Structure formats: structure tokens, C-alpha cells
Amino acid sequence: MTIDWWTLGFQAVNVAILIWLLGHFFWKPVAGMIEARRASAQKLTDDAEATRAKADAALAEVEKTRAGFAREREAILADARKDAEAASAASLAQTKIDANSLEAGAKAAIAKDKKAQEGAWAERSAQLAIDIAGRLAARLDGAVVQARFLEWLLGEIRELPEQARKAAGAKGMKLEVVSAVKLAAAERKNCGQAVAEAFGGDPHITFRTDRTLIAGFELHGEHLIVRSSWRADLAAIQADLAA
Template identity: 30%
Template sequence: MSFHWTTFAFQLVNVVVLLAILQRFLFRPLADVIARRQAQTAAAVQAAGEAKVQAETAALQARAETQATLDARQQLLATAQAEAQARRTELLTQARAEAARIVAEGRAAAERDAAARERRNWEHARTLAAGIATRALGAQPVAAEGYARRLADALRSMPDAERQALLAGGHLQLVAPRPLTDIEWQAARQALAPWLGEALPAPTMDPALIAGLELCSDTGAVRNSLAHDLERIAEAMRDDTVTD
């Protein structure tokens, strides 16, 4: 087998030409494509990294904003609660003050009404007492022995059975507010003689009668005194007042 330098040189030129063609039309475009793809991939990776950083930053900002919102909400709630409590305390204080004022005014009004009622009651009592005294004194006998005549008139006007029961009732006694004078004693004996004859008992003293003569026994009594007249007139005037 012989070696031909011409053929070798021709083949070498072909190889060089082929490599140049491949370099020009294959390797360089392919390298450019690869470089572009690598650049795109790097850019995509960088963009993804930046996007991740932005996302993380946005998430941090969102969490911070959310926390700030929650803090602001809690602060607003705390402020609102404090204001509500302060307002409640203020209203409660005002309500207590108003209640105290109303109670004080009511108590003052009640005291004024009580004082006015007491004055009216005193005026009424004085008027009633004056009326009772006037009517009672106006009905009294002018002379002291007049009570003996009034006692006799009262006995005379009693039903017979009632009068007999009184006189026969036992422990019959004549009651006077003070010791009788001779004139009064004689007037009493004379006035009661139709029923008692000479058996008139000595008078018993009872200062509560004020003035008058009364006849009492175990079965009844004939009231004939200023004290009894005062009681009777007072009852009548009280009844008139209630009716009015």
C-alpha cells in the first residue's frame, strides 16, 4: 500500500473545510443557541429568585401590615372600651347625682308637706278645742246648784225600768268634783228627793268631772258633768269632721 501526499493533503483540506463549515454553520449557531438558552435560563433563575425575594418581601410586608392592622384594631378596641367605661362611669355618676337630687327634693317636699300638715293639724286642733270648750261651757248651768236640777231632769227622762235598775243596782253614790257647799247639797237633796227621799248618799269626790254631779250604781250611771259634756261634744265634732 502506497502513501500519496497529494491525496493526504487533499483529504486534509477537505477536513479543514468541513471543520470550517461546521464551525460556521453548526458549532457557532449551536453555541449561540446554548449561550442564549443558558442566558435565558440564568435570567429565568434570576427572575425566579427575584420573584421569590419579592414574594417573600411581599409576604413579610403583608404579615407586617396584617399585624399592624390587628394591633391598630386592638388599640381601637381598647380605646373604645376605655371610652365606653369612662362614659358609663360618667353616666352612672350623673344618674347617682340625679337620684340623690330627686331623693333630696322628695325628702324636702315631704318635710314641707309634713310641716304644713302639722300646722294644719294644730290649727284644726285649736279650732276644735275652742269649739268644744265654747259649746261645752255654753251648756253649763249658771249657778252650781243647777247641776242638781240637770241631774233630776236626766233621771226624770229615763225609762222607768232603766231608772229603777239604776237606783236598785247597789253601791249607789253621788259623785262630785269637789266638796259641795251647803246650798249645793240642799239643792241636790231637794232635786233627787222624788226618787231617793232622804236616802241620798254623801257625795264621792272625783276631780276628773271638772264640774257637775253624777249618780252611779253597779248597773249604770247618769252622766251630768263638764267632763262628760266635753267628751260628747268632741265626739260629735269629730264625726262632723269625718263626714265632711
């Protein structure tokens, strides 16, 4: 077997040229493309990691915010419970105060009504006693009764302070004797003399009749009134019963 060195040489040169061509026009672009793809993939990976890190941070922030919301919610609920308890306590206290006030008002109203009823009964009793006494006194209307009331009137005049008695009984001073029954002329004369002597002076005395006195007399002057009548006695009795 013989070797054709020229052919082998040409083939070797062709192979070398082919390798050079492949290396220059194929392997370098392919390697560049692979490197570019690798860099792009790395960038995508880095971007994904960054995005995931941002997402984790955002999630952590959301969890933190939710935790803050939960704490704030618990604080709000706690404050609401405290406010509700305080409002309930205040409402109960106010209700108790209102109840006590109503109770006190009711007791005061009951006491007032009771006092008013007692006063009304006392007034009715007093009025009934006065009516009874008045009817009895009306049957005793006579000379003896009038004389007795006149004596009491003269006694009241004599018990007046001396200065007041002399001033009221001075000469010319006007006095009015009011009687429960109309007096005859002689009775008026005797009564006027007795009154003037009780005053120790010489007053000008006139007479008037007032049947509401029931029995007795009243003496009216410019600055004094002396009562000795059944009406005055009954009024005093009524005042004592009503007290």
C-alpha cells in the same frame, strides 16, 4: 539564518511541560478556590436572602400585630365610650331619681310640718276655747246650773237600753254620783231618789265631789259611766275642733 530544531524542540517540550505543570498544580487549585469562593458567596447571598425573607415576614407579622393592636385599641376605646355613656346615663337617671325622691321627701316634710302646725294651731285654739268656756262656766256655778245638769243626767239614764238600765239599777247595785260641788244632805237625798227613779230600781248610791267637772254630774257604775258635766262637754268640743 539557520534554525536549531533541537533547541526549538526542547523549548517546545519545556513549554508543554510548563503548561501541564501550571494546569495541574496551579490552574486547578485556583479554579477550585474560585469555585469554593463562588459557592461561599452564593451561600452567603442565599443566607442573606433567606434572612431578608425572614425579616420581611417578621416585619409583616409585626405590622399585622400592630394592626391587630390598633383594632383592639379601637374596640377597647369604643367599649369604654359605651360604658362611659351607659354609666353617665345611669348616673343621670339615678340623679334624677334622687332629686325626685328629695323633692318628694321635701314636699312630704313640708306637708307634714304644715299639717302639724295646723294641728297645733287647732289644738291651741280648742284649748283656748275650752279655757274661756271653763272660766265662764265657773261663774255659773249655782243651784240652777246644777239642777239643769242633773236633769240632763237623768235623761241620759232613761235613754240607756232597758236591760242595761235595769241591771245597773237593781236592788243593792253600787252606783256613785260624782258632783262638781259638794252637795248638802237634802240635795244628796233628792238626787239619790231621782237617780233611783230614773233606773227604776233600788241601787245603793254613794256620793263624791270632783271639782274638775267644773259643773254637773257623772254617774259611775260597775259597767257603765254616764256623764253630764261641763268637763265632758268641753272635751267633746275639743275633739270636734281637733278633728
